Amino acid sequence: MASPEIPAMPKAMERVKAAIVGASGYTGQELVRRLLLHPQVELTAATSRQEEGRSLADVFPRFRAVPGAELKFILPDPDAIAATGARFAFLALPHGVAAEIGRALLERGLRVIDLSADFRIHDSAVYEEFYDHAHPAPDLLAEAIYGLPEVRPEEIKAARLIASPGCYPTSILLPLLPLLRENLIDPATVVANSMSGVSGAGRKADLSLLFCECNESARAYGVPKHRHLSEIEQELSLAAGQPVVISFIPHLIPVNAGIATTTTAKLGAGVDRAQIGEALEKAYAGMPFVRLLGEGQPADTKRVTGTNFIDIGWVHDPRTDRVILMSAEDNLGKGAGGQAIQSFNLMAGLCQTAGLQSV
Template sequence: MNRIKTAIVGASGYTGMELLRTLLTHPAVELTAVTSRAEAGKRLDEVFPRFSKARSAALTFCEPDPDLIASTGAEVAFLALPHGVAAEIARALLERGLKIIDLSADFRLRSPQVYEEFYGHPHPATDLLEEAVYGLPEIREEQIKNAKLIASPGCYPTSIILPLLPLLRNDLIDHSTIVANSMSGVSGAGRKADLTLLFCECNESARAYGVPKHRHLSEIEQELSIAAAENVTISFIPHLIPVNSGIVTSTTARLKPGVSAEQIEQALESAYADAAFVRLLGRGKAADTKMVTRTNFIDIGFEIDSRTNRVILMSAEDNLCKGAGGQAIQSFNIMHGFDQRTGLENW
């Protein structure tokens, strides 16, 4: 198997560390550059002792300079950077011939107006939006194969979009009644100093946040609208819970008249029976974060509430893996013609 020379830009955060954890042992990857302004000049195993003796452990963090990254021979770069920052370096690396897998929000939205509405500033690279592919492997595999710029989905959107898409495509639910409640581990907020994220603030506590207009709502509604072929607006309530990682989401919607549990199950099976990283639990089975953390799987179960004629979709994933780094590597595998599971079969 040919090894692809690869860079990670922004490799010292939680998502960057998840990318490192997988790419250091990926059989088709040769890491040639890892960047971090804060850790520049330090060896990889000095910053992350857990990677001591791993392949490429002696690699030194460098500044995120596009010329320097390109000079290492990197053919593809993962961008684990904040929104608003990623677009500039994405453009520079594209101009130098690299393929980009961006884990920020900069290229997820098709509309620059919606981006500005949700992120509070004008889009930094509107001319690249048409080129970007929303990199949800289960629904965009063919587009990902030929993409040069992949916008890897957010963690909450992945947990909400994947269970809902088959139901919307088959016209099984009233999309005006969709309500999604998600709970996420603290690592979802990133590796930063923040009073609200201190141990004593989060431990033994659970709270809603980002209500009523969390930023991820923009890409959720975009993708659901594409599936429904009309505008979809939903209620989304995210919560912070005292675990390191993992997202569990419960999404409800009113069933269209006459829709049965068998039709719901058939729609999910038809969409995902052959999907490498979707595990369908079936009716009456609740997804559990304990079963998916540190893996690239998303588990999906469902139940029917006959009293209210609503379907209850239950999903769980690791916010750093299927919701971030692992999913980006899944797209990397597709781009380069590898089996989607390559390097990601962590149980």
Template sequence: MKRVKIAVIGASGYTGLELLRLLLTHPHAELVCVTSRQNAGRKIGELFPRFTGAESADLKFIDPEPEAIAATGAEVAFLALPHGVAAGYASSLLEKGLRIIDLSADFRLEDPEVYKEFYGDDHPAPELLKEAVYGLPEVRRDAIPSARLIAAPGCYPTSISLPLIPLLREKLIDPSSIVTCSMSGVSGAGKKADLSLLFCECNESARAYGVPKHRHLSEIEQELGKAAGEKVVMSFTPHLIPVHNGICTTTSAKLTGTPEEVNAALETAYADEHFVRLLGKGGCADTKNVTGTNFIDIGWEYDERTGRVLLLSAEDNLGKGAGGQAVQNFNILCGFSETAGLQNF
């Protein structure tokens, strides 16, 4: 089978590194372009010695200029760039015939006014918002193969939305009662110089941040609202914990159905999904079982005292929450097996 020529734009960050790890050994991907202004001219194997010996380890980073990217023959570009920056590259590369999988937040929201509310600026390419497909494979699989522009979901939204969507669709919980707390590894903040992210600031410590209105809340409420068929406003509190990667999420909501229906809804939605592992009633998801993979583990419990259902999930924020899910989208987009390049445990 012909291999698809791939570009990774912003390949030197933590998400870019995860994309390289997956794509360098992907059976149907040929890496032809990696970009980084800071590391232009250096080889992949030089910057990341772990990849020494890989087929494309000698590929050199180039400046992220759309003309130079297109000249490499790349057919699909992964954008591992900050929000506000990715949109410009998406617009330019779409004009040059590339298909885009964007890992930033630039195309996840359908309403440019919501984008401005949560991200503080006017949307840089509002004309593309209606075209973008929200790339949550277990929910939007049918729309992905024909897409030119895929918006890969955020890490927190994936860990929160997948457990909740089946219950909201079946009207088993009260949408107004949803409360979520998540804990994430430090890599979720990206590779940047920030005093609060230094080892001595994070190690042996845990703290909430982004309260009361973390940016991912906009994306979460949008997708949950679609599942519920009504506007969803919820409470979400993220926490930083002293691990490199991994997200552990606990969500509770008032149960309007029965515990048996909760289990049935999750089984119906995900029993045949390779990357969703259902732990059943009483199953507590653990990040150690998902880091380095594209799996999300989901367990649940019912609290009879409060009448609330507890949804317990764990994923790798760089895997199912970013690079792994982006590759899953790539596989669907190109007609490959959904597990290609992702069969790691």
């Protein structure tokens, strides 16, 4: 099915109208924060069934006195959202829910950046295997662009529908993709261990996420087949040019936000460790949100929380001939809302860093 013509980009000083569907969760709050402060965006709609009629400032008091925070939450009705003049919509909704409203907004001429898992997986059978229900909009999968701005900037610019990557996948994919593309590591030996702050589980009432359950505690979960494996292995396989299956062990740690990931793999035959640093530099030199720390430098979540940066360091272990990749990001920033805005900036013809410059 042919895609509708992409609307013309805005003129120089025109503010781009955007909506957030599902704006009351942690990721929604990050989108609200960034878009209210974005110099070239007008936030015209924010939806929440629970908070309908309340203003952004009432629900999130930190935004009091911020211009635009008087905007009131509305129900997630596609016609009402389109009536606000929004040209772009960010979907911060659970998987299985986002696809229906995403389709409706596309039909009304909006361009959609979906932060759920609904459009990340190319194969509807794989989606069903990992998410335990049939895909709600399989006909849209071929159109959706997996939105890693450092990997597919030109495709993102032209897209109607962006599948914004998950937080864990971003922290694993960006260090690994250049090495797989250049055949520097053995794909069969990849093991990724990640630690995430509690906000990654979403803003919901859950006994296991209460302060007394999480504080002074660390635990693995979602093993051995966390849902994010589906998109991780998909993208690694595309980079390697062959099926890639990895071990992925996520952990919950007692911090609000941040992801630290350590990924290991054996070097390929005849590969010198210096080629690791060279491949990363080649892939990400000049990329505004990838900070390469170099050999022997671990990444630290404290340096990236509240930002859209991902820090990447690495080291070679000569005893095992394994490369150890270390990355850190904010799960709500580069792992969610910030990365979605980075893709939006590309789609809207804006500077990629607009609204995202913070340290």
